[in-house]
Amino acid sequence: MEEHPNDGFTVIAGLPMYNxxxxxxxxxxxxxxxxxxxxxVDDGSSDSSARIAEACGAIVHRHRVNRGYGGALxxxxxxxxxxxxxxxxxxxxxxxxxxxxxxxxxxxxxNDEADFVIGSRFVEGGNTEDMPAYRRLGIKVxxxxxxxxxxxxxxxxxxxxxxxxxxxxxxxxxxxxxxxxSLEMLEDANDxxxxxxxxxxxxxxxxxxxxxxxxxxxxxxxxxWAMISLSQKKPILVLGLPGLGLxxxxxxxxxxxxxxxxxxxxxxxxxxxxxxWIGVLGISLMATGFVLQSARNFIRHLLxxxxxxx
Numbered sequence: 644m645e646e647h648p649n650d651g652f653t654v655i656a657g658l659p660m661y662n663x664x665x666x667x668x669x670x671x672x673x674x675x676x677x678x679x680x681x682x683x684v685d686d687g688s689s690d691s692s693a694r695i696a697e698a699c700g701a702i703v704h705r706h707r708v709n710r711g712y713g714g715a716l717x718x719x720x721x722x723x724x725x726x727x728x729x730x731x732x733x734x735x736x737x738x739x740x741x742x743x744x745x746x747x748x749x750x751x752x753x754n755d756e757a758d759f760v761i762g763s764r765f766v767e768g769g770n771t772e773d774m775p776a777y778r779r780l781g782i783k784v785x786x787x788x789x790x791x792x793x794x795x796x797x798x799x800x801x802x803x804x805x806x807x808x809x810x811x812x813x814x815x816x817x818x819x820x821x822x823x824x825s826l827e828m829l830e831d832a833n834d835x836x837x838x839x840x841x842x843x844x845x846x847x848x849x850x851x852x853x854x855x856x857x858x859x860x861x862x863x864x865x866x867x868w869a870m871i872s873l874s875q876k877k878p879i880l881v882l883g884l885p886g887l888g889l890x891x892x893x894x895x896x897x898x899x900x901x902x903x904x905x906x907x908x909x910x911x912x913x914x915x916x917x918x919x920w921i922g923v924l925g926i927s928l929m930a931t932g933f934v935l936q937s938a939r940n941f942i943r944h945l946l947x948x949x950x951x952x953x
Contacts, residue, residue, distance in 0.1 A: 652729040652753055654678040656745065657722075658701070658736040659715035664690040665851045666738040671699040673742040678732065682722055684715040692736075713817065713824035723812050731807045738850045740804040747842055749806045757840035758811040759832045761797065762804030768843030769799070775848065795833055797841065801825055804844055811837050 656678040660667060667683065674681050681701040685693040687709035697703050704718055716733065723731040730749050734740040744762065751757035763769050786800045803825070807815070814835050817827045832839055 652749075653680075653727060654730040654732065654745075654749060655723055655726060655728040656681045656732045656734060656742070657716075657719035658683045658696075658734060659686060659712055659719070660684060660688060660692050660696065660736040661686045661709060661715075662688045662690045662692060663736040664688075664692045664695055667692050667736050668695045668699045670734070670736050670738055670742065671696050671701045674734070674745070675700055677742055677745040680726065680728075682719060682726075683736065684718045684722075686710055686715045713819045716824060717817070720807075720812055720815065723807075728812060729809050731812055733803060733805045733807075735803055739847050741845060741847070744804070744844050745806075748804065748844070751840045751842065752806055752808045756838070758808040758837040759829075759839045760806040761799060761839070761841045762802050762844030762846075763797075763799035763841040764802065764844065764846055765798040766841050766843050770843075770845040773848050774846075778848075795829060795839065797829065797839070799841065800829060802844070802846070804846065808837075 654677075656674040658667070658670065658674075658681065660683045663670075671681050671683065681696075683693070683696040683701045683703045685696070685703055685705045687706050693703045693705060702722075704722060706714065706718070719731065719733065730752050732745055732749060734742065734745075740762070748760055748762050751760050764774065782799065782801045786797065811832065814837065815828060815831055817824055817831060819827045829839070
């Protein structure tokens with residue numbers, strides 16, 4: 644094997660793989676120039692992906708059934724631990740990520756500047772010109788929701804081109820098996836005080852297996868996870884503010900109904916009842932938000948006191 648710029652570090656390229664026989668051979672072959680080992684997790688493919696990957700020099704781990712993106716990453720992290728990897732690089736097996744960008748992606752790790760590096764399309768030097776408009780909008784919405792929850796200020800939470808240090812490989816834990824793993828991983832890294840950094844990258848969208856339906860369905864799943872996480876971490880924002888708005892609207896309707904009492908009793912019954920239930924709903928949401936926020940602050944205080952976790 645030829646020498647790599649990362650000599651002194653054992654670097655593994657991990658590729659989740661599901662029916663990618665058209666592209667996997669090229670991705671494996673190109674990746675071998677920049678890493679020590681290429682590991683493919685065949686996530687229940689029904690084509691020749693695994694055979695082609697092995698023929699091109701990759702180590703292939705097989706799942707008997709399709710477990711999803713998160714399931715494939717769990718296997719890759721476990722394999723990286725067993726192989727004592729210093730750096731694990733995750734890239735897509737469909738050709739969207741350019742293996743020649745691997746040295747730039749892992750540089751912050753080899754320089755001890757980061758534990759978790761994201762190849763971002765939205766930082767200076769990244770490229771989004773060929774990205775479909777619906778993808779760009781979806782990523783921006785998901786990223787905004789994620790940043791509200793974590794305060795990380797990440798520009799591209801949905802990039803799958805990522806690198807992890809040995810510390811991150813050992814400490815990160817995640818439960819999701821779908822694409823929402825991309826956010827869960829960031830939150831867990833933040834909770835464990837791992838250093839996160841973004842570097843510019845270019846991602847292709849002219850790959851053979853691009854699927855609008857898959858991208859949209861995954862987007863809704865990830866956004867739902869982001870909103871649930873946001874409601875858990877900042878309940879006052881998610882519940883309290885809408886509750887205050889509903890309470891204000893109910894109060895306004897109630898005052899309007901009271902002002903019209905002299906006109907007709909019947910005319911005020913409908914608006915009056917509506918005002919009451921809107922106001923009660925608003926108060927309930929605000930109370931729930933404050934209770935959840937207090938509970939979260941109490942649990943956070945205990946964690947900091949017992950384990951030093953932020």
